Amino acid sequence: MSSARAMYPALRARQRRCAEERKVPDETIDELEAAGLFNVTKPREFGGFEMPYYVFCELVMEIAKGCPSSGWVYAVIGEHNQTVGAYYTGSAMQDVWGSDPSARIASGNAPDLKVNRADGGWLLNGQLRFSSGCDHCDWHVTVGKVDGKPTKFVFRRGDSEIIDTWQVMGLEGTGSRDVELKDVYLPDHCASPADFFGPKFRDAPIFRQPQWSTNPYSLASAIVGAAQGALDMFIDDIRERTPRMGGKFRIGELQSIQMRIAESSAEIDAARRMLLDNLLETHEFLLTHDELPREVMARNRRDMAYAPILAKRSVDRIFYASGATSIYLSNDLQRYYRDINAGAQQIFLNWDANSTIYGKVALGLDPGQVRW
Incomplete structure (x- = not known):
């Protein structure tokens, strides 16, 4: 908590720049990373702390106090760490964090997402909307339908194009742009049923x-x-x-x-x-x-x-x-x-x-x- 509070002066000083550039400044992301704040909701086997969600949300409040857009992006990325820890096996987490423990995950709403079977996995085509913090993330989670059932997918963004649609009246600094997916492949272990409790693989309450x-x-x-x-x-x-x-x-x-x-x-x-x-x-x-x-x-x-x-x-x-x-x-x-x-x-x-x-x-x- 002291690390988050210590960031307040810098967050306030960058607040206007964050809005004008329509993305969280790189140095803010670097400082969150250096302070270990992205690890709060991450599984322990990948360097995370598995701290209770109320601790994470109190940290979000501290960051947002200095810069609302930075707090929002921190909230989103931290929540996605929890989602991957809750819904996926070790194989999927190894894909995300195995070679890069600092990998960050964005998301996006894609109501018209097209999901097709591919060799040992799936191909995704569509356009993610409201992808907060996507400029700072190499991975994404989203929901599509397989046989009519909601399914969560986690995948590397790869060559998918970020489309600058984020011309808004507030939270400009979240950079919640669209991301266009063209034949994005993910293996079977990176797909999970999106039922409300989901397949839980860890005991910590934050993942259940x-x-x-x-x-x-x-x-x-x-x-x-x-x-x-x-x-x-x-x-x-x-x-x-x-x-x-x-x-x-x-x-x-x-x-x-x-x-x-x-x-x-x-x-x-x-x-x-x-x-x-x-x-x-x-x-x-x-x-x-x-x-x-x-x-x-x-x-x-x-x-x-x-x-x-x-x-x-x-x-x-x-x-x-x-x-x-x-x-x-x-x-x-x-x-x-x-x-x-x-x-x-x-x-x-x-x-x-x-x-x-x-x-x-x-x-x-x-x-x-x-x-x-």
């Missing part, structure tokens, strides 16, 4: 947690960490500021400002505790049980969508109070504001979908076909 009800907490954590960064910046700025149109008082002396700070900090603290406490409970339960109860998974889905709502509210409140100068692109507060709102659009964090799942389970109704 239900993916759709737990893994997106890393993205929610990036949003909550960014909200804390925005609040810290607002407090530092407003503490000594005086009215620009004249006046002999400090704006921080206004009761309305003090109330906004209090309410926003309460929302951020609540969101943070909500995420970390749920993950701690999940970890401790899986130490002695094989699966989470459906009620807990529904609660987890509810809260991973509600925490970003609290983060958004907290930053909306202080952004309004920060005045007209906050709209300049040179002001980092507007970047926090845009990044948080962009991150909350992520499909796994959608409140409408996740809240209705929880409501149905709470009422004893059939939630339907849910990917837990």
Whole structure:
């Protein structure tokens, strides 16, 4: 945790450059690597620490506090290390990390992915979308269908082309571009059924947690960490500021400002505790049980969508109070504001979908076909 906190000044200093270049700076990736932070969720046999997911998500919050886009990419790459550790045999992991323990894995959504049988494996054709951090990754995971059943694939990107589609209003620095796959080959051992628990090959709780009800907490954590960064910046700025149109008082002396700070900090603290406490409970339960109860998974889905709502509210409140100068692109507060709102659009964090799942389970109704 101290290594992540020590990166804060450099992350803040690079935040604008990260957005303008629309990718996380190479030196940020190098520093995350040097600090061992990419190893947190990696299997031990390949140099990883197999630390609990709540520890990883707290690290995500610390990185996102300094730079939301960097925190988001760290969340994505770390989550993919967990995915490969959970869903694949040692043969697939040997392919990924055997010759390069520092290999990083991106992903992408490919609803029209074409999957065809090849000699001893599969050929993939299609276009991955929203491939966060793809500039820094040589491997990818995605989901396609084999005989109508969702299947996870992990493969080397190789000569696949990165297409610069990432022209967006927030989280520009994540570089979540498209990746075009043309006859990308992977062996059979790099394909795995994508059922909600999946074939588990390791005992650590981090590799047995239900993916759709737990893994997106890393993205929610990036949003909550960014909200804390925005609040810290607002407090530092407003503490000594005086009215620009004249006046002999400090704006921080206004009761309305003090109330906004209090309410926003309460929302951020609540969101943070909500995420970390749920993950701690999940970890401790899986130490002695094989699966989470459906009620807990529904609660987890509810809260991973509600925490970003609290983060958004907290930053909306202080952004309004920060005045007209906050709209300049040179002001980092507007970047926090845009990044948080962009991150909350992520499909796994959608409140409408996740809240209705929880409501149905709470009422004893059939939630339907849910990917837990």
